[in-house]
Amino acid sequence: MKEKRIKKIIIVGGGTAGYMAAAALTKVLSKQNCEVKLIESEQIGTVGVGEATIPQIQLYNKLLGLDEDDFVRRTKATFKLAIQFKDWDKIGHSYYHAFGDVGKDMEGVQFYHYWLKMRQLGKAGDIDDYTLTSTACNQQKFMRSIDAGNSPLSNIAYAFHFDAGLYAIYLRELAEKSGLIRLEGKVIETQLNEQGFVQSVQLENGDIHAADFFIDCSGFRGLLIEQALKTGYDDWTHWLPCDSAVTVPCESAGEPWPFTRSTAQKAGWQWRIPLQHRIGNGHVYSSKFMSDEEAKQILLDNLDGKPLGEPRIIRFTTGKRKKFWNKNVLALGLSAGFMEPLESTSIHLVQAALSKLFTFFPTLSFDQVDIDEYNRQSSFEWERIRDFLIVHYHTTKRDDSPFWDYCRTMDIPPELQQKIAQFKKNGRVARIDSEMFNELSWFEVMYGQGLHPESYHALVDNFPEDLLERRLESIRNVMINSVDYMPTHQEFINQHCKSE
């Protein structure tokens, strides 16, 4: 069996995905058994501008054995409790997609069903009042979980905003310490063997590097997965019509918020990602509905601080490779596909792909059954996230531009149609298998988007109304008291992980 082992891996590309792969592979694989090489070119820029994440990133950090405070300091990161969606349903309205629990479930029925009823009766406040992380966002508070019994402070879900460039450097250091061989050079040619497997890559300086297994992190162009192996691409632009982004960082404006803000614009949306030293900004738009100049101007007009540099335009086609893993090439990051960072899923998809790679790690025989299963599971994950993104666009009530008219009236995937129909009917979320976003995420976004269910869980009506009113009031008070106890986001950073 030993002679069948993968002994050489080459990662092509050194952005966030490339170094996430390098750090994980060098951590897991013994360098005596397997050489991991990363080839990157400084001539080729990376797309990363400031990354927002979701709580699952903590699993990746745990795999690497990261000291979280050190990681936050080094990447000038801030903490993230939610995404705020502004002007998505209609102009002037906003809601949070908050991490963690909402209220407290009762009698086996999820809290939000009780809330739906009381809200309909005008006897409940905003859902944020019953959600620890939303309340904390409103007051710019943050802390990690503490041992506090039944208090919601015992279970605070959070993620990070960080500087993608610094993150890549941080991971590079870790990977190099663990044996990563990093080469500077531009890949200009790929050699295939008789079976069509990638045999080696040639650099501009003429050097040829061979490997058993290649990880393509070369970005949108997919140097190996597409240019060499012609894998093909599923285009999802008809469902997610944005195809461009213009990005620029700006100076910080006051204390960093513990949430990402996504503001819907005339033909797309704008992100605001607070870091310790600046704010990352970007405007995602559809070039069919808006010119680059106009997009750039909207971005600049809506910055909270002075821009730090010239805005940069990025083009993309939303969708995914027909196969994420083809022969001996695995596509990761932008090489695998692209979904706009509306729900901060880019890093998660890299992390999930690495986790699956370890599960299905190949031998030199590259058994198709493993590759097929990897691709099947990955496609499922991508498609369900895609549906979650589509729901933000499709359920809008905005009719102030042709872009939103298109989104509101476009056809959507059948699974999503069913999900929306059921939610409208009775507030239930028909989650498919183990899709990544849970029922609460779907509830928060669909309700926030103005999909107000006709009904709720049928058993709620039989819960005494006066008791319910008292319970809701009590939960609201618990949230207020808990958030009172929390330090501000800035205080927490200053105390634990302030960057130099």
Added chain:
Amino acid sequence: MNTTIKHITIMGSGIELYMTAAILSVALLPFGINIKVLALPTTDVDALVETTGPEFSALCNILGLVERDVVRQCYGTFRLGSRYLANHHDWFVPFAHLGLKAQQDDFEQGLFQVLKPTNINNLNPWSPASSAAMSGKFAIAGKDRPDLQQALDYGVHLDAAQYRQILATLCQKQGVEWRELTSSSLQVDRDDLGNIGTVVVDGNPIKADFWFDLRAGRSHIAWQDWQSYLPVTFYAQWQALPTQTLSPYSQLQQLQGGWVKTSPLQNGKVVQVFSHQKQCDLAQIEQQLITLGLAPQSTISWKAVRCHVLESPWQGNCLSLGEAAIDLGGLVFSKLQCVQTALVQFIDLFPDLPIGEHNRQHYNNVWQCFVQDALDFSAAHYLPQSTSYSNCLNDLPKSLWQRLQLFERLGRLTPMHSDAVSESQWYHLLFGLGLRPQLNSVVLSSMTEQQVQSATQQVKQSIAALVAGMPSHEQYLARFYPPLNQ
């Protein structure tokens, strides 16, 4: 304008009927929903024993029953899983996880790596539950040790008649309206969409907002026939004298042409036989039972079985349950377990009136997830003997084939669709069936063979020490769970 369901009627017989009425009454009566039962004469032979999984404790909580009282009243014994005497090996499938902790990075794969060059054919020493069970030990861990509670997760064996009595008392206490019928034929007025309008009983029409139908053998229903995957053709059961020792497990022994399952109770043991022979060949099974010393005193009374499932058990305003919805043969999943699962799913989706298609569709989809996992696990007990199943795609459900393939290659499991079966049960079953993963975990590649071996050895030693301090199952029962009816 939506309204709440106010009247529910359940039609059926047997312990499944009592369980349905008990669960629905506890969950729904507090909300003012009226539960009526039309109890048909039992045409089938009731099970003698009910074997549960770890869901039993939660079920007692739901029903407001004191677990200890139920076990004592039902001559109950505990089960940490099932012992298998099959494929010429003796192995164990526990409910609980392998190793000392529930979540350990690639412990299972490390263990498979260590065992690959050996002739060891079971994982018992590396599983606290298996080790305890095979040593005849049992104890319930205290609430201050949630880790041990997980490691020794258990179900129970209960005397089914006693259990039914407990459920009947509960239904009575709950105020369920119970009507015993003398005839098993009901005139059910059902429209094309599956909605039941009325059911006529003794000339009187009965109406309800929602119906539960547990009547077996309805011929007009289109079943998915599972005979090719679950080839059980005949079933028999009888009570035998108590064994010398009360094992904390059910025992499944493979026969030529079937399985025999023995379940210990404090007042005797129950033998169940699942044959996949033709009627004319049942004598061969009986001969094997004599050889094993398991034959009954009297003639065996065989019941014909055909495994099947209803693809969409919720039609209109009626949910089919029990044998009316699924028959998995009974070797691994009892009918009652399937009923409980279905009811929990239903209550979670409890509908308004008029009932939306979305509720039905959602329920039927979730049901199919359970069915797929349960079918795969049950069908794995009827695999042809082989050390590789890569060429068996046409003979197996595709999802099972994928599971076997993945395990054979990488020692891993495809994602579960439901919580019908734990990962640990799959690992033990597949290993016990003789499958050995070909490849080592890449996650462990930075460790030397000696390091992996030493780590698994340490776990084994810790488990042995833990089990050594446990009381025997018999001591534990005698001290804390003596039968109430002695």
